[in-house]
Amino acid sequence: MKAHTEYLHFRTQDREEFVCITPQLHEILRRTDVREGMMLISAMHITSAVYVNDLEDGLINDIKEWLRGLAPSKDYRHHRTGEDNGEAHLKNLILHHQVIVPITDGQLDLGTWQEVFFADFDGQREKRVIVKVMGA
């Protein structure tokens, strides 16, 4: 089994920001010679998610508003530690922090409308996403 690992680095402008990373994932795959296998894309933080959905601004704003409803800003127990990002942890849990993209015939085997996003809910600081290609 071949393995190839890279880390994507982010420092978002806004506290909450979603970044489409599919183009970078295609480039990483090109730097390997894996033809069959998978790519793991996993946020290395507990207030950032990685998810797959549509690259459409209206929908991205719908998702942000929807998450604010499900995980509202409020006085969480976690804030007694000095943090103020309780809702960012909960939003991360809803969207999940990782996805696997299958690799078939040397290509990311995504559906037509599937794009991979890094979603930071506590941004404006250094964040990392590990991308690990595994296969043959």
Next chain:
Amino acid sequence: MKAHTEYLHFRTQDREEFVCITPQLHEILRRTDVREGMMLISAMHITSAVYVNDLEDGLINDIKEWLRGLAPSKDYRHHRTGEDNGEAHLKNLILHHQVIVPITDGQLDLGTWQEVFFADFDGQREKRVIVKVMGA
């Protein structure tokens, strides 16, 4: 590492429909000689999920009703593009679009009550799920 890839095709009768696909996954594994590894089952769409839970009609209807509460039908920004399926995207995000089933000793290593489902939230059209077996 061996890899074997198949695609399941769906065209549901209803707009929202859940289909238990565990029997098909056992058949796919039988067509390989992988003894140890994993099976990735991933929806190739942004309005369909793949999840693991109980094959029990009452619960399946509970899940559908619960998702309607968390992601209600309403006038989403996304609908300005001509789409009318905003809530289907959000339901997909809650359930996640993929699962990994471990393979041990040539079998899908699922718990007694674990069944794999394809959940379409914007059905009545061609949908695909990729099934990729990887291992030794």
Next chain:
Amino acid sequence: MKAHTEYLHFRTQDREEFVCITPQLHEILRRTDVREGMMLISAMHITSAVYVNDLEDGLINDIKEWLRGLAPSKDYRHHRTGEDNGEAHLKNLILHHQVIVPITDGQLDLGTWQEVFFADFDGQREKRVIVKVMGA
């Protein structure tokens, strides 16, 4: 590809209990000689989750309270089968039942604050989590 499989066993004191399992995962990895690959950690039940987040008691209680809000105790259709754990299934679906931890240079490649949890929502009975290390 090398594969190594172990099963973690749990019987929680409380019906709802979260257990940090990162130390056990490090030990399992030490029993293999995999340097590059991944570890799949997957609950074998439909009322238990595996998730990654912060080992901080306040936050853990925030997560429990938040899940009770999103998946309240009530009279679910599923209860007509004699079960009384409908909400446990829904909480499992939100948190997801599995995570993948990348393995780089012989170590679990987790971010500084990332810890892996087993979350039982219908505990006080025997539960299992499969841990499968795959790689080279």
